[in-house]
Amino acid sequence: MIQEHLPLESRVSRLTVQSLRNLCDAQNVPGAANLLKRQLIGFVMKSIDHKVLEDFCRQQEDIYFAENMAKAIKWAQSRKIVALDPKSDYTIVNAVFTMRRSDGWEVYNVRFVNHTTDDVATSCECVDSREKKYFCPHQMSVLVRCLSEGLFDLDHWTGPMTPEAEELILANVLRRKKKGRRLHR
Numbered sequence: 454m455i456q457e458h459l460p461l462e463s464r465v466s467r468l469t470v471q472s473l474r475n476l477c478d479a480q481n482v483p484g485a486a487n488l489l490k491r492q493l494i495g496f497v498m499k500s501i502d503h504k505v506l507e508d509f510c511r512q513q514e515d516i517y518f519a520e521n522m523a524k525a526i527k528w529a530q531s532r533k534i535v536a537l538d539p540k541s542d543y544t545i546v547n548a549v550f551t552m553r554r555s556d557g558w559e560v561y562n563v564r565f566v567n568h569t570t571d572d573v574a575t576s577c578e579c580v581d582s583r584e585k586k587y588f589c590p591h592q593m594s595v596l597v598r599c600l601s602e603g604l605f606d607l608d609h610w611t612g613p614m615t616p617e618a619e620e621l622i623l624a625n626v627l628r629r630k631k632k633g634r635r636l637h638r
């Protein structure tokens with residue numbers, strides 16, 4: 454469904470030490486308690502059935518997607534947080550994500566390129582996207598803005614998506630938009 458093209462080891466390495474240890478406990482595999490992250494990844498890859506690992510990764514990825522999509526739906530409403538280049542269209546989207554944090558500003562350029570294949574190429578400058586290969590909350594918030602402005606619709610989006618996130622968008626973004634239109638008539 455999402456990001457299954459990544460090698461299993463990369464998907465496992467994105468998980469936290471705590472969730473890897475919990476998995477070992479749940480699978481009754483002893484010996485994980487004192488391992489550092491890098492050793493733990495190797496240990497898990499050797500000790501746990503890869504089908505079980507895949508299911509676990511997918512579960513964690515779905516949680517990441519749903520939790521961040523909920524935040525992204527809120528952020529996408531603010532033009533201060535998500536600034537869309539007005540020249541953006543179905544083939545290319547450029548946006549800047551800006552958010553105030555306690556220790557300064559988070560500013561990331563986000564880009565979707567949809568020229569050549571059925572698969573949209575998406576990128577963000579943040580660590581989650583660059584290093585962990587996640588479809589990060591910044592990209593999600595740009596996606597939500599594009600959907601709410603009608604740059605593309607959910608049926609034609611070929612990038613990462615889950616049924617849960619699609620439900621959230623349908624319930625909170627697209628329905629709200631229709632309501633808003635009716636009010637302005």
Ligand SMILES: [Zn+2]
Nearest residue numbers: 577579589591
């Ligand atoms: Zn990002």
